[in-house]
Amino acid sequence: MMKYFKSGILPVLFLIFVTLFTGCKSKVDRTGFMPPVKIQVPAEVKQDREVMRFVNSSEKVINELSDKMERAATDGKDLFMKDEKDMTLMEKMKMTKLGLEFLSCSKSMAEKLLEIQRYIETKQKEGVSGADMKAFEAVENTLEKRINDLNRKYQYINFNK
Numbered sequence: 001m002m003k004y005f006k007s008g009i010l011p012v013l014f015l016i017f018v019t020l021f022t023g024c025k026s027k028v029d030r031t032g033f034m035p036p037v038k039i040q041v042p043a044e045v046k047q048d049r050e051v052m053r054f055v056n057s058s059e060k061v062i063n064e065l066s067d068k069m070e071r072a073a074t075d076g077k078d079l080f081m082k083d084e085k086d087m088t089l090m091e092k093m094k095m096t097k098l099g100l101e102f103l104s105c106s107k108s109m110a111e112k113l114l115e116i117q118r119y120i121e122t123k124q125k126e127g128v129s130g131a132d133m134k135a136f137e138a139v140e141n142t143l144e145k146r147i148n149d150l151n152r153k154y155q156y157i158n159f160n161k
Helices: 002-023 049-075 077-081 089-126 130-153
Strands: none
Touching: 049 077, 049 089, 049 130, 077 089, 089 130
16 A cells, blocks of 8 residues: 555656746747747827736737747657657656646637637727727737647647547
8 A cells, every 4th residue: 555655646746846847947948939929009009008008918928828838849749749658657747747738828828818809898898999909809819820820830749649
């Protein structure tokens, strides 16, 4: 019983340690990553602080999630190409960790897109200017474009092997 506990808990502890250690990197190497997105909004909107706060926070979230997805995809490129039956236990654990990171980022991006769509719908009901709507649509389009670009760039990733 004690042997099972020790052997079962060690991989979990290792996975937690690796996750915490990799999450504490101070400088991120973005070599090979897509450039950060810059959301272009109409000039007349740039004076509206609420709209610009929304645009800037959306831009930041899109870039952070994009970088996390790219990090997971590049860290696991060799594993994603490997057949599961040829993987060691450690490789399977890393693949699970990367898969969870990738799915978490995908879910976060989908949630952000839904948040953006809800925000736009709310603003439409309140009656916003055409320029504001163009800014909101620019955020939505930028996120959709980044999702499509990530899907194209990392189409080799298949979690259903």
